[in-house]
Structure formats: structure tokens, C-alpha cells
Amino acid sequence: MSEDLQVVAFCCQHCAYAAADLAGGLRLQYPPSVRVVMLPCTGKIDALLVLQAFESGADGVMVAG
Amino acid sequence: MIVAEQKSLDEIKKLVGSAQKVLVVGCGTCVTVCFAGGAREAAIVAAELRMSTKLDGSPKEVTDVTVQRQCEWEYLDEIAPKLGQVDIILSLGCGVGVQAIAEHFPGTWVVPGLNTKFMGLPTEQGVWAERCAACGDCILGLTGGICPIARCSKSLLNGPCGGSLDGHCEINADISCAWQLIYDRLNSMGKLEVLMDIQPPKNWQTSRDGGPRKIVREDLRLDKKEE
Structure with missing residues (x-):
């Protein structure tokens, strides 16, 4: 993935965010252009949140939960 | 709503x-x-x-x-x-x-x-269906609480018509025949005798045919002189 692309990753704190933590513990790398946003639950995601990310300049949005 | x-x-x-x-x-x-x-x-x-x-x-x-x-x-x-x-x-x-x-x-x-x-209601998550046509002269008391004005495609007062087939309307099989629904409900409640009264033509002046409608409640008005 190009590092020029800004990606917002909405991650559930109970699974995907914990997995990202574990990946960090394992010294696995991911592009710095990925911005991780922790959510209590990805059930919180709705169209408005995704639109706000795009409006704020994101090229892509990832929802992981 | x-x-x-x-x-x-x-x-x-x-x-x-x-x-x-x-x-x-x-x-x-x-x-x-x-x-x-x-x-x-x-x-x-x-x-x-x-x-x-x-x-x-x-x-x-x-x-x-x-x-x-x-x-x-x-x-x-x-x-x-x-x-x-x-x-x-x-x-x-x-x-x-x-x-x-x-x-x-x-x-x-x-x-x-x-x-x-x-004007209607949600029949299931994500589905809304028409229930009232605001005709201005409610006849739900004659039809078991199912409105033939809003739910019969022809707004018949004495139905069903010949286009009712297996409980569905002839214009679209997805539409229930309102008069079948009315019959079934009255039948289930033991009130089929209600259907023995033939309804005369409806006065549509209380509906849109009478022009734009307005209700004035003098008991609620603050300034009764004001028009």
C-alpha cells in the first residue's frame, strides 16, 4: 500500500485493536499513514462516521472488529 | 406517522x-x-x-x-x-x-x-405501508379496523371486487386485498353481519374533493376575532 494514501482504521477495542497491539508487540510493521481509531465496539460505526473520515481527507476507511 | x-x-x-x-x-x-x-x-x-x-x-x-x-x-x-x-x-x-x-x-x-x-406504519424493520388516506370521514368502525379507502386499490366501500385473487389485489400480487382482510377479520371475530349493510356512496367532500381542508376549534383559539 502506498504510504501517500491516508487510511483511517476503526478498530474494536476487544479484538482488532488488541490484535494491532499484539502486532506491535511482535514488531510487525504497517504504514504510518494508517490512523487507528479505537472504538468500544464497531457496532458504533455508521455512514456518518465514515463520511466524516472521507471529508477529513481519508483516502480509505477500514472497519475491523 | x-x-x-x-x-x-x-x-x-x-x-x-x-x-x-x-x-x-x-x-x-x-x-x-x-x-x-x-x-x-x-x-x-x-x-x-x-x-x-x-x-x-x-x-x-x-x-x-x-x-x-x-x-x-x-x-x-x-x-x-x-x-x-x-x-x-x-x-x-x-x-x-x-x-x-x-x-x-x-x-x-x-x-x-x-x-x-x-400516512402509514412500519410493518417490519425497514418496511412501511400505507394505512390512512385522511378521507375526513372515518369508516373503520364499519370495516373491522381495516381501511378500504387507503388499502383497497379502488377504495371500494362494498368489496371485494372481481380482481381479488387468493387474498391478493389484481394490480399487484404483493398487495393484500383489503376486503379479504376485512372479511377475514370480521369472520374471526364473529361479526360478519356487519357486512350485510350495503354502504351508500361516500361523500368525498370531506376528502380532497372538497378542496383544501381546515379545522377551526373556537374553544382553543386565543383571539376569536382573528380570522
Whole structure:
């Protein structure tokens, strides 16, 4: 993935965010252009949140939960 | 509730036209619960308009606000301070809400963002169906609580017609025959004798045929001299 692309990753704190933590513990790398946003639950995601990310300049949005 | 559907973004953009500053006004009542024009939908339409017009090369300044009820002037007063800062209002209220804004703010251009469809109810998650046609002379007491005016395609008063087939309407198999529903309900309640009375032609003057309608309650008016 190009590092020029800004990606917002909405991650559930109970699974995907914990997995990202574990990946960090394992010294696995991911592009710095990925911005991780922790959510209590990805059930919180709705169209408005995704639109706000795009409006704020994101090229892509990832929802992981 | 009044049930409405959002217009397409293309149509909304055409309605907004060349106006630069747009205020999207949502309504917190009927169109909120049918997911067409509440606070969430107003914010989404505003975001869509901002992004779409930015991509078109002529970005607009779009903000949004939601009032509890667009169909009462008192609730519209809270948007009055914003009017000087906008060129146009995109109302996500029903047709009553759009007209209430136009009447209350005569100098403000207002356009509709919804198509108002009917008075009905949600029959399941994501499905709304028409139940009342506001004919002005309710006959539900004669039909077991099922309205043939709104739910029979022909608004028959003495049904069913010959197009009723296996409980469905001839115009669309997805539509239940209202008169079959009425018969089944009266039958299940042991009240089939209700159907023995032939209903005379209905006086449609109480409906739209009598022109625009109005109710005046003298006991509730503050200034009875005022017309």
C-alpha cells in the first residue's frame, strides 16, 4: 500500500485493536499513514462516521472488529 | 406517522442550484422514525453535498440543524438566527414542514429534500405501508379496523371486487386485498353481519374533493376575532 494514501482504521477495542497491539508487540510493521481509531465496539460505526473520515481527507476507511 | 423517502443526491443538487450557503434542516418527528429526514440523515445529506460539490469543483458551505417539529412555527424559531447566513434551506421535513418554513420565513428560499409518500406504519424493520388516506370521514368502525379507502386499490366501500385473487389485489400480487382482510377479520371475530349493510356512496367532500381542508376549534383559539 502506498504510504501517500491516508487510511483511517476503526478498530474494536476487544479484538482488532488488541490484535494491532499484539502486532506491535511482535514488531510487525504497517504504514504510518494508517490512523487507528479505537472504538468500544464497531457496532458504533455508521455512514456518518465514515463520511466524516472521507471529508477529513481519508483516502480509505477500514472497519475491523 | 407521515412516511417519506429521500430524493436522490442529483435531484437535491439541482434543487439547490447555484446557492452557495445551504442549511439542511432535519425534522425530529415522523421523518426521523422513518429514517428519511432526522438529525442523522440531515448530517449525512450535508456531508454528501459538501463532498459532492467539492468534487464538482464548486464547493458549497453546507451546515445542518434539526428541529423537533418542522410543522409548527414555534419550533422553527430556533433556526431564525441562522437564516441571515444562508442562501437556501434544504428541508428534510415532509411537505408540511417545507411549507411551514416557507410560510414562517417568507424571505427565505426553501426546497424539499424528501418525497412525502403517505400516512402509514412500519410493518417490519425497514418496511412501511400505507394505512390512512385522511378521507375526513372515518369508516373503520364499519370495516373491522381495516381501511378500504387507503388499502383497497379502488377504495371500494362494498368489496371485494372481481380482481381479488387468493387474498391478493389484481394490480399487484404483493398487495393484500383489503376486503379479504376485512372479511377475514370480521369472520374471526364473529361479526360478519356487519357486512350485510350495503354502504351508500361516500361523500368525498370531506376528502380532497372538497378542496383544501381546515379545522377551526373556537374553544382553543386565543383571539376569536382573528380570522
